[in-house]
Amino acid sequence: QLQLVESGGGLVQPGGSLRLSCAASGRTLDYYAIGWFRQAPGKEREGVSCVSSTGGSTNYAVSVKGRFTISRDDAKNTVYLQMNSLKPEDTAVYYCAAEVAANNWMSLDPDEYDDWGQGTQVTVSS
Numbered sequence: 001q002l003q004l005v006e007s008g009g010g011l012v013q014p015g016g017s018l019r020l021s022c023a024a025s026g027r028t029l030d031y032y033a034i035g036w037f038r039q040a041p042g043k044e045r046e047g048v049s050c051v052s053s054t055g056g057s058t059n060y061a062v063s064v065k066g067r068f069t070i071s072r073d074d075a076k077n078t079v080y081l082q083m084n085s086l087k088p089e090d091t092a093v094y095y096c097a098a099e100v101a102a103n104n105w106m107s108l109d110p111d112e113y114d115d116w117g118q119g120t121q122v123t124v125s126s
Helices: none
Strands: 003-007 010-012 018-025 032-039 046-051 058-060 068-073 078-083 092-100 120-124
Touching: 003 092, 018 032, 018 092, 018 120, 032 068, 032 078, 046 068, 046 078, 058 068, 078 092
Parallel strands: 010 120
Antiparallel strands: 003 018, 018 078, 032 046, 032 092, 046 058, 068 078, 092 120
16 A cells, blocks of 8 residues: 655745655555645645656646746655745645556646645745
C-alpha cells in the first residue's frame, strides 16, 4: 500500500521560499503521476501543480505559474514543490496525491487521485 508523507511547511514572510517534500513508502513512485494540492480555510481543495510518471510533463495553476516548480527524484521516491515569491494568498494546507498513470497523464483535478498524504501547513505572513 502506498503511503505519502508531506514535509517542509512552515511560517514564511511574503516573498520568501519553501520547499515541500512528498516522500513515498510502500511502493515505488515510478508508475505514479503526482499532484500537489492546497486547501485554505473555507475554500475548496485546488490543484497547484502536477507531474507525470515519466517526469516529462508538468502543469501549474495559473496562480502559481512562474513561482512554483515541481520535480521528482524517483531514486529517493520523493516529489518536491519548490515555492518562491510566496504571497499571503498561498497560505493553506498543502497535500500531495498519487495516481497510477502511464506516459504523460497528469491532472490538477483532486478527484482524479486515490492516494493522499496528511498535509503540511504553509503560512505566509509578516
